[in-house]
Amino acid sequence: GAVVSQHPSRVICKSGTSVKIECRSLDFQATTMFWYRQFPKQSLMLMATSNEGSKATYEQGVEKDKFLINHASLTLSTLTVTSAHPEDSSFYICSARDDRGGGNQPQHFGDGTRLSIL
Amino acid sequence: AQKITQTQPGMFVQEKEAVTLDCTYDTSDPSYGLFWYKQPSSGEMIFLIYQGSYDQQNATEGRYSLNFQKARKSANLVISASQLGDSAMYFCAMREGIGQGGKLIFGQGTELSVKP
Numbered sequence: 001g002a003v004v005s006q007h008p009s010r011v012i013c014k015s016g017t018s019v020k021i022e023c024r025s026l027d028f029q030a031t032t033m034f035w036y037r038q039f040p041k042q043s044l045m046l047m048a049t050s051n052e053g054s055k056a057t058y059e060q061g062v063e064k065d066k067f068l069i070n071h072a073s074l075t076l077s078t079l080t081v082t083s084a085h086p087e088d089s090s091f092y093i094c095s096a097r098d099d100r101g102g103g104n105q106p107q108h109f110g111d112g113t114r115l116s117i118l
Numbered sequence: 119a120q121k122i123t124q125t126q127p128g129m130f131v132q133e134k135e136a137v138t139l140d141c142t143y144d145t146s147d148p149s150y151g152l153f154w155y156k157q158p159s160s161g162e163m164i165f166l167i168y169q170g171s172y173d174q175q176n177a178t179e180g181r182y183s184l185n186f187q188k189a190r191k192s193a194n195l196v197i198s199a200s201q202l203g204d205s206a207m208y209f210c211a212m213r214e215g216i217g218q219g220g221k222l223i224f225g226q227g228t229e230l231s232v233k234p
Contacts, residue, residue: 109163
């Protein structure tokens, strides 16, 4: 089945560090990928839609300069949390749509990244 | 306004029994899709079942079935013969139309606990 690889799975770093998270579609092409943030026991909140070859579309309230998204190829999108602070600690998860899929095709999710800022 | 509503923060079910997880949605778009995902404590999102707004029949996938009541805008997930491994968070999600870029809006989730 379709596989999305997300790396790293866990990051612990000091405040002020920038952290890059990668999301790769391993066996399909994905013009569109999505980045979500999830706090414990809460729902997934869409942060942005990543579009290959163009700028990402951010949801209301998400800081573009804080969460940099680059979708440089049809199989890779990256999320960089710049100058991370403790309040950025969260579970970040990406998903990808198979370009061949129709409207009934599910998004394929990565396994998520647990980010802890000390 | 909340587009996807799951009113059950937590549910308990006895092993081997059936359980229904509620989901209601709100949209004015005639074309939409409804999805259910399972999220174990490890965090990965596992796709369970899909229902399209134009589908005439309720979707079924193994032990999972979707009770789709379009007029009531509800899409409840039914899990039959519950297993201990079914204990997890369950999320209902909606994708509106085609022009929305395929993004999913998730409900608050229901934490299901299966008791032996």
